[in-house]
Amino acid sequence: MSKALFESPAHSSEDHWIPLSDLMTGLMMFFLMIAVFYMQQIQMDKKKVEKIAASYQDLRSELHDDLQKEFSTDLPKWHAELGTDLTISFKEPEVLFDSGSSVLKPRFTEILSDFFPRYVRILTEEKYRDSIQEIRIEGHTSSFWRGALSPDDAYFKNMELSQARTRTTLQYVLTDFSVSENKSWLMQHLTANGLSSSRHILAVSGEEDTQLSQRVEFRVKTNADQQLQSIVQTMKYETH
Numbered sequence: 001m002s003k004a005l006f007e008s009p010a011h012s013s014e015d016h017w018i019p020l021s022d023l024m025t026g027l028m029m030f031f032l033m034i035a036v037f038y039m040q041q042i043q044m045d046k047k048k049v050e051k052i053a054a055s056y057q058d059l060r061s062e063l064h065d066d067l068q069k070e071f072s073t074d075l076p077k078w079h080a081e082l083g084t085d086l087t088i089s090f091k092e093p094e095v096l097f098d099s100g101s102s103v104l105k106p107r108f109t110e111i112l113s114d115f116f117p118r119y120v121r122i123l124t125e126e127k128y129r130d131s132i133q134e135i136r137i138e139g140h141t142s143s144f145w146r147g148a149l150s151p152d153d154a155y156f157k158n159m160e161l162s163q164a165r166t167r168t169t170l171q172y173v174l175t176d177f178s179v180s181e182n183k184s185w186l187m188q189h190l191t192a193n194g195l196s197s198s199r200h201i202l203a204v205s206g207e208e209d210t211q212l213s214q215r216v217e218f219r220v221k222t223n224a225d226q227q228l229q230s231i232v233q234t235m236k237y238e239t240h
Helices: 009-071 106-123 151-174 177-189 224-238
Strands: 080-082 087-090 132-140 190-194 215-222
Touching (some): 087 106, 132 151, 132 177, 151 190, 177 190
Parallel strands (some): 132 190
Antiparallel strands (some): 087 215, 132 215
8 A cells, every 4th residue: 555645634735835934934034135236235325425425525625725726815805705605705885886787887897807717717627627517607785776656666776787697797708809719618507597695695794794695606516416416316215
């Protein structure tokens, strides 16, 4: 008589249970490997973000130092200031424009003719050129407008004025023959932005300093934010 006829039902059941346990073990190992891979990916992305952030800070610091070295003796003469955020602010309204006008004063054109070619030379150096996302010419006014019917009316009139002033400033620096070799690059990166009185400056008293609020600023934006956003988007995609 065949031996199989004497096998107990418990033994037969065990033969089926062993492969099932192996399958469960295999699935656990599979999901464990996925979890390990996912954690490694997070660590890699975190390191990428940290690397870009460190590189961003180093680049900003080095660019600030180069701008400071280039313009340190000129900024006081120009009534200008270099901020830690890489903004160069021309702060003497009497030098820039007549009240209510967008026509550059002769002294401001002299300053721009000296300042801008040297500024562009630094920004287009190999170590910075590919990291520059935008060079913003920003026009700022006080919140005052003689004869305005309301604060809103003053704001919109000052918006038109600040936009006109940044356009004439941009037009002047782009037609400067000394930046012609970089004109194509500048036309892709240089923008004019009128901001009216949205970023007016307060005095120590807490009231608006109408004199300091009227200014023209050159502000540099790097592409580090774009790189960080790209990594974040990739991380979101990979987790779905």
